[in-house]
Every structure is written in structure tokens, then in C-alpha cells.
Amino acid sequence: MADHIKIRKADGTWSVRAGGAVLGESSAALELIEGDYPPVIYFPRGDIAMAFLDRTDKTSHCPHKGDASYFSVVTKSKTLQDVVWSYETPNEAVARIKDHLAFYTNGEVTVEQI
Secondary structure (H helix, E strand, O other): OOOOEEEEEOOOOEEEEEOOEEEEEEOOOEEEEEOOOOOEEEEEHHHEOHHHEEEEEEEEEEOOOEEEEEEEEEOOOOEEEEEEEEOOOOOHHHHHHOOEEEEOOOOOEEEEEO
16 A cells, blocks of 8 residues: 555544435445545445435546546535545555545535544
């Protein structure tokens, strides 16, 4: 694994909300710490209401994690564009985040420990 990336089970139970709706709760979330960046919580896909997510054409590449795919969250009032990402075939060093989703917390999306 890249020396500056650490992945561990996130303590406790975590929730993600958008547009007033709970998208998911998980006690099996992972915490990814990369260098000096704030920790990111990755939720197992099975703990997220995927019906609220629409895959988009956006992709990005991280030399340490691999290629990311993006999703938008569809709420009752609007679509939150590209606020979810996933490394569907992550590099071997970070394979634990496969089948997990992470969320940009932008004021309209919140991720919190409950």
C-alpha cells in the first residue's frame, strides 16, 4: 500500500444523508486516511439505497487508488451532480475499498457518525 494511505474499519455506525433523506447507515464502513487530507468514510454498497444514485460519465484517476466512477444523488427537489465516487477496480494496495462508495460532503450531503 502507498505509505501515505491507511484503511481501517470506521468505529461505530455511520450515516449518509442528502436532500433530507437517509441514503444509508453502516456499521461496516471503512475509513481511508490519505496523507494530510481529512479522513474519508467509504460505505459498503449494500448499505446504501442505490435507487437514489445515478451513474454519470465522470471518471477520474488516482495513481494510488486507480480509476474512480461517479454517481449523482437524485433527491425530491434536485439532482446533486457527481457527489458520490467509487473505485470499482481499485489498485491492489487499496483493494478493501472495492464495492464501497464515498460521498462529497458539500452541505447538501452529510456523512456522520451516529
